[in-house]
Amino acid sequence: xxxxxxxxxxxxxxxxxxxxxxxxxxxxxxxxxALGDIVYVQLPDxxxxxxxxxxxxxxxxxxxxxxxxxxxxxxxxxxxxxxxDEPEIINGEPYAAGWLVEIAPDDPGSVAALLDAxxxxxxxxx
Amino acid sequence: MSSAPLRSALHDRHVAxxxxxxxxxxxxxxxxxxxxxxxxxxxxVREAAGVFDVSHLxxxxxxxxxxxxxxxxxxxxxxxxxxxxxxxxxxxxxESGGVVDDLIAYLHGDDHVFLIPNAANTAxxxxxxxxAAPAGLTVTGEHRDHAVLAVxxxxxxxxxxxxxxxxxxxxxxFVTASFQGAELTVCRTGYTGEHxxxxxxxxxxxxxxxDAVVDAGVRxxxxxxxxxxxxxxxxxLHGQELSLDISPVQARSGWAVGWDKPAFWGRAALQxxxxxxPRRVLRGLELTGxxxxxxxxxxxxxxxxxxxxxxxxxxxxxxxxxxxxxIDTAPALADGDxxxxxxxxxxxxxxxxxxxxxxxxxx
Numbered sequence: 001x002x003x004x005x006x007x008x009x010x011x012x013x014x015x016x017x018x019x020x021x022x023x024x025x026x027x028x029x030x031x032x033x034a035l036g037d038i039v040y041v042q043l044p045d046x047x048x049x050x051x052x053x054x055x056x057x058x059x060x061x062x063x064x065x066x067x068x069x070x071x072x073x074x075x076x077x078x079x080x081x082x083x084x085d086e087p088e089i090i091n092g093e094p095y096a097a098g099w100l101v102e103i104a105p106d107d108p109g110s111v112a113a114l115l116d117a118x119x120x121x122x123x124x125x126x
Numbered sequence: 127m128s129s130a131p132l133r134s135a136l137h138d139r140h141v142a143x144x145x146x147x148x149x150x151x152x153x154x155x156x157x158x159x160x161x162x163x164x165x166x167x168x169x170x171v172r173e174a175a176g177v178f179d180v181s182h183l184x185x186x187x188x189x190x191x192x193x194x195x196x197x198x199x200x201x202x203x204x205x206x207x208x209x210x211x212x213x214x215x216x217x218x219x220x221e222s223g224g225v226v227d228d229l230i231a232y233l234h235g236d237d238h239v240f241l242i243p244n245a246a247n248t249a250x251x252x253x254x255x256x257x258a259a260p261a262g263l264t265v266t267g268e269h270r271d272h273a274v275l276a277v278x279x280x281x282x283x284x285x286x287x288x289x290x291x292x293x294x295x296x297x298x299x300f301v302t303a304s305f306q307g308a309e310l311t312v313c314r315t316g317y318t319g320e321h322x323x324x325x326x327x328x329x330x331x332x333x334x335x336x337d338a339v340v341d342a343g344v345r346x347x348x349x350x351x352x353x354x355x356x357x358x359x360x361x362x363l364h365g366q367e368l369s370l371d372i373s374p375v376q377a378r379s380g381w382a383v384g385w386d387k388p389a390f391w392g393r394a395a396l397q398x399x400x401x402x403x404p405r406r407v408l409r410g411l412e413l414t415g416x417x418x419x420x421x422x423x424x425x426x427x428x429x430x431x432x433x434x435x436x437x438x439x440x441x442x443x444x445x446x447x448x449x450x451x452x453i454d455t456a457p458a459l460a461d462g463d464x465x466x467x468x469x470x471x472x473x474x475x476x477x478x479x480x481x482x483x484x485x486x487x488x489x
């Protein structure tokens with residue numbers, strides 16, 4: 001449940017893309033499983049400028065609320081509007097239809113600095 | 127409280143079902159099950175049937191001549207209102223009117239009352255009763271002698287009936303029965319708002335009963351769903367809607383107080399608060415838009431703080447954020463009035479409503 005072609009953060013987010021253009025961001029299978037049934041998602045609007053580590057929004061499950069953090073610095077260029085009415089898609093397809101936002105990176109090299117699949121796997125197994 | 131969490135007699139069953147566990151009053155209990163989750167488990171109880179292991183709930187027994195009269199002079203509700211074979215929701219208050227615990231009293235007879243308090247408060251309830259009990263009465267904690275399985279939902283009667291258990295008795299009554307040689311008590315009680323049963327069974331017999339109920343098609347449900355179900359009903363949870371600082375008058379649990387009784391713990395303080403009028407009361411809040419309130423969030427009328435949420439969640443049945451909140455009585459807000467809840471810095475609009483949020487079908 002940890003795709004090899006993505007990059008990851010210690011906050012259980014994934015990033016798709018090499019950084020030369022906008023990258024897609026979501027939460028991992030591990031994160032959605034820990035949260036339980038997701039019932040509400042709050043995401044930033046297009047055009048929002050974020051710094052790595054900033055809050056990107058919130059994901060709420062029936063049990064708890066969890067902050068989403070920007071994995072890299074950049075500008076939000078898209079958000080997944082489907083999640084407004086169907087937040088449970090994140091539980092079912094965390095790496096596909098359940099993506100959260102797309103960010104145009106300030107620094108194309110910032111993506112390569114994130115965890116690779118092996119490093120993230122080690123983190124979740126520790 | 128001891129450091130090592132206590133485990134239910136059904137712990138291995140829960141592990142095998144892929145449960146996620148959480149601490150409840152010193153017990154390690156299932157929060158939700160693999161392949162289920164709060165939403166599916168909640169829906170099973172509203173639409174079909176679910177089974178909860180609530181063995182963390184306390185059990186205590188008061189026996190001896192005058193046991194019922196003694197309990198009636200301690201706890202708030204009037205045991206004189208019910209006959210043997212019936213159960214009653216009641217409160218254990220301290221002399222200031224604060225709530226030590228809310229519990230169910232099962233009246234077996236004049237000389238025998240069985241109590242089910244909350245897990246974390248059982249020792250204190252037993253201590254207070256034992257200290258007050260006159261000679262000749264015994265107050266016995268039986269926390270780990272019995273397991274409790276709550277089978278709840280519109281199909282619960284049909285399914286338990288097929289297992290040969292008695293199901294026709296009325297709401298809040300109980301009968302003893304046997305199942306595969308084991309004696310158990312079948313109570314028409316529960317905390318979900320649905321027609322349901324609580325099976326009190328010997329610790330070592332619990333697994334056989336659990337297996338039979340689950341094999342009959344009842345979905346195992348964790349305490350996560352139990353919380354969303356009870357919140358939709360507006361039922362109080364001790365530590366949130368009731369506490370040593372929140373009286374039954376404030377929590378609108380005055381219906382569980384026998385006001386005409388000559389004695390019960392906290393009587394003078396509660397009578398005074400009732401006649402003066404409480405400074406705050408428990409009310410329902412329903413969000414008008416998106417968002418999910420949680421406990422301990424400030425409620426505003428305009429720019430004035432008027433109270434605090436005690437519990438909040440997403441209502442799986444209504445698909446909207448709901449909360450219970452202690453609201454000041456001074457501003458005289460009416461049901462239907464709009465207020466705002468400070469959800470982590472975002473003022474979110476909500477409407478004051480009278481719980482329950484979902485129509486109960488307990489009978």
